Amino acid sequence: MQAIQITRFGGPEVLLSADVPEPAVPADHTLIEVELAGVNYADTHNVDNSYMTEAELPLVPGTEVYGHTADGRRVVAIVDSGGYAQRVAAPSRHVYDVPPDVPGPAALALPVQGLTAWHLLRTAARMTAGESVVVHSAAGGTGSLAVQLARIFGAGRVIAVASTTQKRALAERMGADVAIDGDHRGLADRLMRANGGNPVDVILEMTGGHVFEASLDALAPLGRLVCYGMASRLPPRPVQPGRLMSTSKAVVGFWLQHCMDRPELHAAPMEKLLQLVREGSLKPLIGRTYPLSRARAAHEDLRARRTVGKVYLDPAH
Structure with a gap:
């Protein structure tokens, strides 16, 4: 074959x-x-x-x-x-x-990117209604679903990050309240301005390197930065525990593989994702x-x- x-x-x-x-x-x-x-x-x-x-x-x-x-x-x-x-x-x-x-x-x-978006918000970030959510690479397969799911799950404000004007416009059409440029220079300030001048509660990040560091700077106390990729292939500088403690920030890693031996973490969410697509609430x-x-x-x-x-x-x- x-x-x-x-x-x-x-x-x-x-x-x-x-x-x-x-x-x-x-x-x-x-x-x-x-x-x-x-x-x-x-x-x-x-x-x-x-x-x-x-x-x-x-x-x-x-x-x-x-x-x-x-x-x-x-x-x-x-x-x-x-x-x-x-x-x-x-x-x-x-x-x-x-x-x-x-x-x-x-x-x-849905099997890889839909389940990943679901668990980034539900399992890793434990997002609650009313929280602000940043989605990097918001026009990609996982990001575009995460933007929509954040809205479905009741996010107070969804901030999309994308590399081009066309991709940012697309993210806004998919439900983001605002979309900003992803250049790491000045990114932390742009994220907070997009959130009304306030740090953000949840950030979904898959680039690594400078983008990771800027995202951590923009995170609110008790906020969660979820890492699920390293697209830049550049490792961030080590995060010191004291920095996390003094700001009450959390850095969470996520890999879908760890959900695949537990049916309640893959079969049940897949059923719900397919239902959302059937209803028209989720549009891949x-x-x-x-x-x-x-x-x-x-x-x-x-x-x-x-x-x-x-x-x-x-x-x-």
Whole structure:
């Protein structure tokens, strides 16, 4: 079958089309004929082996798919790897049925990015109604859903951060009260001005480096800064415990992997997210679909911030 395989670590240039063996299907797995594979920023880290866990070569990247099973079920699924392919075997406990009235692209926005946005707000930040919420990379797949969910969960003010005028306008159309430029220079002041001159309660941050430090400066006492990525590939300076104690600020890390062995933390939220999409309350931002053979271009565009919303690969092309 056709897939994208890497045999050495590196940038997007190592993503090559290959003819690979059909996947083995253990008893607790479900074979899925892939119609769309989701592309996530974490995939770029897997490809250069800079993610939280060591990758092994050869590797077929991709951690989420939409497609159908042999008995005709429309499903989305989370997999450890192997999603950039025509077929994949997914752990059955991580396979979710898609309602007939939910389009496949919208459903595929939910397993990784939707669940991440949900838990960033609910589990990691423990956001309460009335709090101010900052969403960095607000026009991306996770960010665009987090903007909407923050509004659904009753945020008092949603502040979007994005790199271009077009992306900021898009974030405002999706429910942000205000959208600001993401340049780290002067960012802390812009965040507080966007919140009426006050520090903010919750910040969802996936860039790292200078953006992390500016975000921490803008955080209110008892506020929570949730880190779920390192897109800049620049580590922030160490945070001294005394700085946190003296300001009553919290820095929280989040990785979706830690939710996947607990059904109440993935199956139940997935059901609710699909319900919100069916109701029209949550509208995944559908981005560009690339042919599977152009996975390199998808990664190049993602790393260069040329994409918006959910990005897909189509194994049929």
